[in-house]
Amino acid sequence: MTRLLDIGLQRITNLIMDMGHLSVDLVNSALESYDKGIMLRPQIFEGSEKLRFLQMEVTDFATELIARYQPVARDLRLIQSFMDAAYGFSRFGRYAYDIAEVLETIGPFPDCDKSQVTTMAKTVKEMIELSVTSLEKLDKNASQKLYMMDDSVDSVFRNYLKKAITQTKKRNFEPKCYVSSLLILRYLERISDHACYIGDCVHYVVTGDPSPRR
Amino acid sequence: MAIEEPIEDKEEAVQQTAERYKVRIEKVNGWYGSKRAIRDVNLNVKEKTVTAFIGPSGCGKTTLLRCLNRMHEMTPGAHADGRVVVDGIDIYDKSIDPVIIRRRIGMVFQKPNPFPTMSIFDNVSAGLRLNGMNNKTIIREIVEESLRNAALWDEVKNDLDNPGMSLSGGQQQRLCIARALAMQPEVLLMDEPTSSLDPIGSSKIEELVRVLKDNVTIIIVTHNMQQAARVSDFTAFMYLGDLIEYGSTNQIFMNPEKELTERYISGKFG
Ligand SMILES: Nc1ncnc2c1ncn2[C@@H]1O[C@H](COP(=O)(O)OP(=O)(O)O)[C@@H](O)[C@H]1O
């Protein structure tokens, strides 16, 4: 027998997966625009706004499901987690926009060394995709992997900060390159954190334990 | 391994652990003739908390509840075994008078059942008089206090001589609660007390349960998971006569341990 609640859960799952895929696309385009110097700010803004509206839709719908069906146990954890994940995806969109804005404000950066950003971007893209599929498949083990990747992201960021301080004393220092890399690394580091939170949510849905790392 | 403090006085240690629980249910079986309706139930109930019994109908909630004040054995052919320890005293001990037990452990039933021929006042005072109390002033005081505690006083204070049956269903149920409270019970058993009430009547009873638990230990049977979640601190899930899972209501509600509990509370049965 299908419960009425299941129909609602399916709909909210579809919404959240749409958000997940859109947020992956946005971060990918933002990084590509930085890499290739293509201005995509308006398009990314539009996508980020769309994510924001979808997030509100998820929250409204989740509230309605809770009020109407009074779900418990795993059903309730699922709805709670969808709300949290929706917030996470909307943040991905927002940081994608921030990345695009760096290019528009102080770019382009044809002669900057982008290797640090490229390295971190590769990991972070994987993390976003993993966070989306973990939610799709309710894979509780993703959170472990995400935290390991997050550790490497954090260390890249920290090392860059330290290195940048010493670099600024050198003569051929280019502030534009330094500032853009630093900002983008920072946004990527934030995205990485949010990907971990989404992994936490999935872990919570499946096990009932909200904090897998600690 | 954790290092534990040595227990000097074993007797005292046992006593102290026991005292944290108002009611201890130990290996209780409830029988109707040769049919065993509840099986080896073990459960500890903390003082001044609300415990909910939930489970599909026929799983033995009422039977278990009625074993807790020796009402079960009043059904012809029915008996119980095991121990029910209230404040350290086994209520099934041979030396114990079941009448006294039922006075200390009050009960409210599924359908409000005021004494049909009695006034509101007499409904509440009947038990007192039956127990030999005849000081009119004290009776009046207790009736008023009980009706106040049952959140009914303001609605009936000018009509105390009207028949109990003249009240609405929800008011009748609160009258029955007042009747139980007049005996100043330490434990109050409630068997689906809102099942015949409308939403307003039900929510009044639920509010009352929350207030009463400051003074009384309450065990409530309900078929409504949401009601259990609203009013109780602990929840016991029963199925086919077995106690399947028992824990804080929050844990049972958010993260039940057993698959069966999960399936029942989220409506995935059948
Ligand atoms: N008076 C009775 N005589 C025989 N069997 C009974 C009697 N009352 C209840 N039962 C049986 O005992 C089991 C538990 O019943 P009960 O405690 O009333 O369940 P619940 O309150 O959970 O609905 C059921 O199988 C029921 O049919």
Ligand SMILES: [Mg+2]
């Ligand atoms: Mg019953």
